[in-house]
Amino acid sequence: MKRKIAIVGAAVLALVASVMFFVKPADAAVGLRVNAGRIVEANGSNFIMRGVSHPHVWYTGQTSSFANIKSLGANTVRVVLGSGQRWGPSNDLPNVINLCRTNRLVCVLEVHDTTGYGEEGAAATLDQAATYWIGQRSALAGTENFIVINIGNEPMGNNATVNATWPTATSSAIGRLRNAGFEHMIMVDAPSWGQDWQFIMRDNAQSVFNSDPQRNTVFSVHMYGVFDTAAEIQDYLGRFRTAGLPIVVGEFGHNHSDGNPDEDTIMSYTQTNGIGYIGWSWSGNGGGVEYLDMVTSFNPAQLTSWGQRIFNGANGIRATSREATWFGGNPTTAPTTGGPTSQPPTTPPTTAPxxxxxxxxxxxxxxxxxxxxxxxxxxxxxxxxxxxxxxxxxxxxxxxxxxxxxxxxxxxxxxxxxxxxxxxxxxxxxxxxxxxxxxxxxxxxxxxxxxxxxxxxxx
Incomplete structure (x- = not known):
């Protein structure tokens, strides 16, 4: 069986954000929404995620990463957080949310402690992840226009018995958040280390979507060695499109220990079909998957080959990303032609203050x-x-x-x-x-x- 190897220790990701905002009237359009299988903003504009994951929970001092990721063209950052079962708890959400808003980024906040539940003995359940989010309710109030709650990262491993509970466990966690008053877009990861090779998420997506009283749930598949051919990628994503269900590629890489994912097809198919993608990951990887770092030592001037590919390559972030209109500013990216063709200087010149x-x-x-x-x-x-x-x-x-x-x-x-x-x-x-x-x-x-x-x- 193919599976994603979990990245542990001080080397993975981080996802969170928080700032206090007013609560909108009940009859107002609220934040990011699902409409006909696509993500739209409150004003009806399509929003297609183009971003990367950042390992915040392990590198809380790397706050400049938000601005640096934005500077390379991303419109989205997936922030790794901890609920306290394995990492964290991440109690700095107000600061993270402020970084997201200040840098005009849509942030997907995820609890990482759920990774591989059923195989990883210390992993948290989706119910425990939901409890964490409910505890952070006040920090998240009013952030629906630029914050997405990714309940739990890769919430189950390859244990078939545990994986069979994914539909009910996921629906229950969604229900708890809605009952607590959350109006945010919710993102849910697939089981089987996020790769859904048993098709449990795919085959139960409609019932889980229907369980959300707000019909505002987005599905996230992680594409590594399981998705090493164009046919597999196109078939999986295409089934969600045909069903009119929202899907994003919530993680993918250019290589992995469980096989070589077809990143070119992932990026071209999602671009053609208006599907979001979030690459793994900005920097700080360990455990043998250091090749997934996009920049060296969190330095945006030192792009790795993977970083060059995802930011500057065909169908990459710089050419395809567009900033959320809610921020009211200019597009995130440079023109789609004439972009960078070589790595920038390793030590950018800086003026004295x-x-x-x-x-x-x-x-x-x-x-x-x-x-x-x-x-x-x-x-x-x-x-x-x-x-x-x-x-x-x-x-x-x-x-x-x-x-x-x-x-x-x-x-x-x-x-x-x-x-x-x-x-x-x-x-x-x-x-x-x-x-x-x-x-x-x-x-x-x-x-x-x-x-x-x-x-x-x-x-």
Whole structure:
């Protein structure tokens, strides 16, 4: 039997997010929804997940990963969390949620403790995962537009007796969340280490979907060695499409110890058919599957071959990702042609911070080139408040070599000749003393792409 090998110890993923928001009126359109087998936003716009998993529960200090993943074009991050049975518990949801919103990312939050239940002795049940989510209800209130609750990662292994309980256990967990007042889109993983080689999720998906009183459940299959041919991938995903049921590829890789998944077909088929995908995983893998790291040591300037493939390859994230319209900004990605063809410098140049100080409030800004290709580049600017809290910021610089900003996110950017001015958005202008926020852009260049000096003025 083929199975995914569970990644353990300090090397897997993380998925969570939290911030307090208002509760919407009962008659208002609520967040991300399932409509005719597809994921849509509250305004009816289609949303197709293009993202990666991040091992937050094992690397809680790697908070810059959210901005770095966004900077490479993703519109989604799947955050690994712990419910306390094996890892965690993850009690930092407000901070994670804030990172998701600040970086304009849809976040799929998952409890990882359920991985391989029935084979892994310490694994949690879906009922225990549901208890964790209910305990985090207040932190998740009002986040339905950009948070998806993935109840439990790969909730069962290959134990046939246990796997047979997947439909009832999954429906019960969904019911508990709905009874607790959750209106979020819910994602459920398949049994058999997520790969559903016994087709238990596939054959019971309709009844599980119907058990959700809000009909807002999305199914997630993990594609590793079981899905090593185009025919297997197309047949499995195609059956959900034919049935009008929502499906995403919640995990996949370019290689695995249980076989060689066909990532090219996974990415081309999902792109053609409007299906979301989330690759595994950003960085920090261990246990013999280090080859699944997309970047080395969490450094976005050091893409691995897998990272190059999923971010910059055919049907990859940069070319196909579109930011959720709820954030109200520009598309996440660069144009689909003329994108990066080579790995960016391993040490991106960064400007020294400079500070403005009207009214006693100060801020500093740094400018970095995080990726560069012929004729184009991607920049990132980090704004940091000084010793006092600020309510807004403005960053200025003048390009020396006729570079141009062609696209941006997380800032309102205007240009006049070589001069660039960037102002905060409504949601990232207020920063506590010493707090930071990131924004990014796509630019063009010819000849030389020098790093300009930047100034920051606070209000």
């Amino acid at each position: 400079t500070t403005g100080s009207p009214g006693g409030r100060t801020c500093s800004a740094t400018y970095a080139i995080v990726g560069q290709w012929q004729g184009g580049f991607q920049g990132e600017v980090r704004v940091t408040a000084g010793s006092q809290a600020i309510t807004g910021w403005t960053v200025n610089w003048t390009f020396a070599n006729a570079q141009r900003v062609t696209q941006s996110w997380n800032a309102q950017v205007t240009s006049s000749g070589n001069s660039v001015t960037a102002r905060n958005m409504t949601y990232n202008g207020s920063l506590g003393a010493g707090a930071t926020t990131n924004w990014g852009f796509i630019g063009s260049w010819t000849g030389t792409n020098s790093v300009p000096s930047v100034t920051c003025t606070a209000t």
